[in-house]
Amino acid sequence: MSGNAGDEKRVEDWTTAEFLARSAGPSPTPGGGSVSAYTGALAAAMICMAANLTLGKEKYREAEPLVNEIFDQGRTLLELCQKGVNEDMAEFACFMKAFKMPKGTEAEKKQRRETMQSALISATDTPLAVSRNCLKILQLAKDLAPIGNATAISDVGVAAYLAESALKSALFSVDINLPQIQDQSYRLRVKMERNRLLSEGAALCAEAVAAVQERILSA
Numbered sequence: 001m002s003g004n005a006g007d008e009k010r011v012e013d014w015t016t017a018e019f020l021a022r023s024a025g026p027s028p029t030p031g032g033g034s035v036s037a038y039t040g041a042l043a044a045a046m047i048c049m050a051a052n053l054t055l056g057k058e059k060y061r062e063a064e065p066l067v068n069e070i071f072d073q074g075r076t077l078l079e080l081c082q083k084g085v086n087e088d089m090a091e092f093a094c095f096m097k098a099f100k101m102p103k104g105t106e107a108e109k110k111q112r113r114e115t116m117q118s119a120l121i122s123a124t125d126t127p128l129a130v131s132r133n134c135l136k137i138l139q140l141a142k143d144l145a146p147i148g149n150a151t152a153i154s155d156v157g158v159a160a161y162l163a164e165s166a167l168k169s170a171l172f173s174v175d176i177n178l179p180q181i182q183d184q185s186y187r188l189r190v191k192m193e194r195n196r197l198l199s200e201g202a203a204l205c206a207e208a209v210a211a212v213q214e215r216i217l218s219a
Contacts, residue, residue, distance in 0.1 A: 011086050029089040033127045033173040037084030040134045040166035044078035046159035047071075047140045054149040063147040070140050077133050077140070081166075084130045088173070091123040120181050124190060127173035131197050134167035138204035145211035150219055157212035164205040167197060 011030070014022070019038070023030050030038070051071035054060045060067065098119045101112040141160040148156055171194055178187050 011089070012082065029092050030085065031088070031092065033088035033092075033130070033170060034085045036127065036166045036170035036173070037081050037088055037130045039162055039169065040084070040130055040137065041078055041081035043134065043137045043141075043159045043162035043166060044074050044081055046155045046162065047074035047137060047144060048078060050144060050148045050152045050155045050159070053152040054144075054147070057149060060147065060149060066143065066147065070144050073136070074140055077137050080133050081130065084126065084133070087126045088123075088130075091119070091126050095119040095123050117182060120177050121183070121186060124174050124177040124181065127170040128190065128193065130170040131167045131174070131194075131201075134163045134170065135197055135201050135204070137163040138167070138201055138208065141208040142204050142211070145208045145215065150215055153212050153215045157209055160205045160208035160212070164201050167201045171197065 011019070011034075019030065023035060048071055051067050051074060054067045055064060055071065095116070098112065098115040101115060102108045103112050138160060141156050141163060145153065145156045145160075174190060174194060178190060181187055
């Protein structure tokens with residue numbers, strides 16, 4: 001869902017120039033959540049490229065089974081992050097639809113509150129899923145950094161930095177929604193997961209980047 005009435009093209013069909021122009025435009029979508037997911041997709045793409053440049057090379061033959069697995073997982077995460085771009089935009093549209101519901105009677109107010117709460121939780125789950133996927137991309141970067149093609153190893157570092165940035169950025173969408181959610185147990189669970197994702201993401205990124213830098217220095 002593009003967020004602009006009358007659009008026929010799917011986000012997947014936008015050119016890079018279109019995505020950037022729409023992100024810079026007056027429409028609220030694509031916004032921060034979608035851009036975070038897009039950044040995660042770029043991180044996954046770098047993992048796939050580095051893995052592709054490793055596969056089939058005699059020098060890295062022993063690592064090929066693991067690199068094949070990394071490539072397959074990277075492709076899956078790339079698709080999930082692409083899906084996250086669309087989902088974030090759709091969630092915003094659902095929230096705005098709920099926000100505009102009538103509230104003239106007590107029954108209408110109750111229905112509007114319940115619908116908005118449901119929309120807020122869904123709009124929080126989506127960027128949270130993006131962050132989870134970015135954590136998995138960081139794990140792939142950590143695993144690929146010591147064994148990937150040395151000529152493309154800097155791209156693994158790029159993947160790590162992008163994935164951590166996307167993970168952190170997506171959590172801003174979580175943070176802005178949580179105070180409006182009334183379900184206290186849900187809020188507590190999300191806060192705990194948020195902290196875990198940030199901590200594990202930082203550790204994985206540091207490991208991946210350290211391995212990349214060591215490979216570059218030893219070349």
